[in-house]
Amino acid sequence: MVSGATRLAAVVGDPIRHSLSPAILNAAFEAAGLDWLYVAFQVPEGEGRAAVDAVRTLGLGGLSVTMPHKAVAAAACDELTGVAKALGAANCLYWQGTTLCGDNTDGAGFLDALRLDEGIDPAGARCVIVGAGGAGRAVAHALGEADAGRVVIVNRSPRPAEHAARLAGPAGVVGAPHDVAGADIVVNATPLGMGTVVATDGSKPLPLDVDLLTSAQVIVDLIYDPATTPLLAAAHGRGARTVNGLGMLIHQAAHAFRRWTSEEPALEAMSAAALRQLARRTADSGY
Ligand code: NAP
Numbered sequence: 020m021v022s023g024a025t026r027l028a029a030v031v032g033d034p035i036r037h038s039l040s041p042a043i044l045n046a047a048f049e050a051a052g053l054d055w056l057y058v059a060f061q062v063p064e065g066e067g068r069a070a071v072d073a074v075r076t077l078g079l080g081g082l083s084v085t086m087p088h089k090a091v092a093a094a095a096c097d098e099l100t101g102v103a104k105a106l107g108a109a110n111c112l113y114w115q116g117t118t119l120c121g122d123n124t125d126g127a128g129f130l131d132a133l134r135l136d137e138g139i140d141p142a143g144a145r146c147v148i149v150g151a152g153g154a155g156r157a158v159a160h161a162l163g164e165a166d167a168g169r170v171v172i173v174n175r176s177p178r179p180a181e182h183a184a185r186l187a188g189p190a191g192v193v194g195a196p197h198d199v200a201g202a203d204i205v206v207n208a209t210p211l212g213m214g215t216v217v218a219t220d221g222s223k224p225l226p227l228d229v230d231l232l233t234s235a236q237v238i239v240d241l242i243y244d245p246a247t248t249p250l251l252a253a254a255h256g257r258g259a260r261t262v263n264g265l266g267m268l269i270h271q272a273a274h275a276f277r278r279w280t281s282e283e284p285a286l287e288a289m290s291a292a293a294l295r296q297l298a299r300r301t302a303d304s305g306y
Contacts (some may be wrong), residue, residue: 021056024054025054025055025056026053026054026055026056026060026079026080026100027055027056027057027077027079028044028055028056028057028078028079028081028082028083028279029057029058029059029060029079029082029083030057030058030059030060030082030083030084030085031059031060031061031062031067031070031082031083031084031085031088032059032061032062032085032087032088032090033061033062033063033064033085033086033087033228034059034061035059035062035085036059036061037062037300038059038085039268039293039296039297040057040059040083040085040272041057041058041059042292042293042295042296043268043269043272043273043289043292043293044057044083044276044289044293045057045147045204046285046288046289046291046292047272047273047276047284047288047289049111049283049288050284050285050288050289051280051282051284051285053277053280053282055080055266055280055294058258062088063089064088067084067087067088067091067092067095068091068095069091070082070084071091071092071095071096071112071119072095074112074119074258075119077219079146080102080114081111081112081113081114081270081275081278081279082111082112083110083111083112083275084109084110084111084112085110086153088121089108089109089110089135089153090107090108090269092109092112092121093106093107093108093109093121093123093297094243096109096112096119096120096121096135097118097119097120098115098118098119098120098121099120099121099122100120100121100122100123102122102123102126102127102157102160102161102164103121103122103123103222104184105160105186106123106126106156106157106160107151107224108123108153108156108157109121109122109123110122110123110124110125110271110275111123111124111271111274111275113264113275113278113279115184122274122275122278124270124271124272124274124275124278125153125154125157125158125161125271126158126160126161127161127270127271127273127274128155128230128266128267128268128269128270128271128272128273129157129158129161129239129241129267129271130161130162130165131132131266131267131271131273132262132266132267132269132270133197133204133239133262133269135270135272136170136262136266137260139204139237139267140165141162141165141166141167141169141204142165142166142167142168143166143167144167144168144169144200144203144204145167145168145169145171145203145204146162146168146170146171146202146203146204146205146206147171147172147173147194147198147199147202147205147206147225147263148162148166148170148171148172148173148183148205148206148208149173149174149199149205149206149207149208149209149226150173150174150206150207150208150209150226151174151176151179151180151182151183151207152179152209154208154241155172155174155179155183155206155208155209155271156179156182156183158206158208158241159172159183159186159187159191160186160187162187162190163186163187163188163189163190163191163268164188165185167190167204168190169190169192170184170187170190170191170192171184171192171193171194171198172184172187172191172192172193172194173193173194173195173196173198173199173227173246174193177193180193181193188273192202196227196228197228197231198219199227199228199231199232200231200233201235201257202235202236203236204234204236204239205227205232205236205237205238205239206239206240206241206246207226207227207238207239207242207250208241209226210242211223211224211225211226211243211250212224212225212226212240212242212245212248212249212250212251213242213245213248214244214245223249224249225249225250225253226250227250229250229253229254229257232254232259233251233258233259234257234258234259235259236254236259237259237260237261237262238250238254238260238261238262239261239262239263239264240252240261240262240263240264241264241267242263242264243263243265243267243268243293243297244297244300246263246265247261247263248263251263265290265293265294267287268293269286269290270286271291272284272289273286273289280282292304
């Protein structure tokens with residue numbers, strides 16, 4: 020029951036209609052018995068700072084930030100965590116007293132998905148990240164912090180690749196597509212494989228040459244819809260271990276929940292809510 024005492028949290032982005040965050044975080048609030056409500060606001064590019072101002076004016080309990088506002092949100096916070104500062108991007112705004120702080124929980128969510136859900140520790144591992152946008156940079160930084168042996172960035176544009184490699188620290192280098200062959204862990208951080216990205220001949224494009232993959236590798240696709248991308252299907256067919264992006268999404272939301280409430284979230288309830296929403300989406304789209 021929503022009352023005058025209900026705390027409001029929200030996500031802002033554009034587009035936002037298909038966000039799973041309301042389902043995931045409302046499930047977490049409900050499981051914890053907290054009088055919180057989480058909603059999505061479509062905020063167009065250029066209005067990100069106004070959205071952060073609204074957090075202050077309306078006294079929101081917390082704000083999730085997604086494309087295209089992460090950099091503007093970071094700039095509008097009073098303080099940033101080390102990772103948000105390094106990335107120049109905030110996806111989670113929270114209060115410390117009267118100070119509005121910005122964190123970036125994508126990298127921590129990625130590491131938790133690997134370590135907690137899959138039992139994989141990237142320390143010492145040879146990693147290749149294909150893609151160097153917001154997600155690729157967050158993963159590069161996280162793998163550097165996690166003491167990965169090597170973090171090779173492969174991206175079609177060289178400058179973002181150099182930036183992401185720097186974020187990984189001493190382990191970071193810019194590489195070429197064939198580097199996938201020598202990796203222990205390969206991460207797809209491009210949108211290639213999402214249902215919406217289709218090649219001109221109608222096929223679903225792959226982000227890398229799947230003939231380079233082996234059964235000794237872990238292949239992580241940050242995409243979670245579809246759950247099995249063409250990359251993951253091809254990797255599975257070659258005997259590789261495969262991980263999709265749902266765990267990262269759940270765990271980054273879990274970090275936000277902890278920031279906002281100082282409580283431990285019910286990860287299983289969050290995951291179940293996300294899967295229900297995805298199933299509903301699939302049913303609605305008529306597949
Ligand atoms: P972004 O900032 O737009 O970056 C996209 C990256 O993909 C860039 O490196 C871009 O290369 C590359 N790319 C785009 N189209 C390409 C193409 N046709 N061929 C080759 N490379 C291409 O996007 P993002 O926010 O990093 O998101 C990337 C993916 O991660 C998306 O699928 C997103 O849904 C997913 N993601 C998942 C989570 C999660 O929690 N699981 C969180 C964040 C993002 P250029 O630099 O050359 O443009």
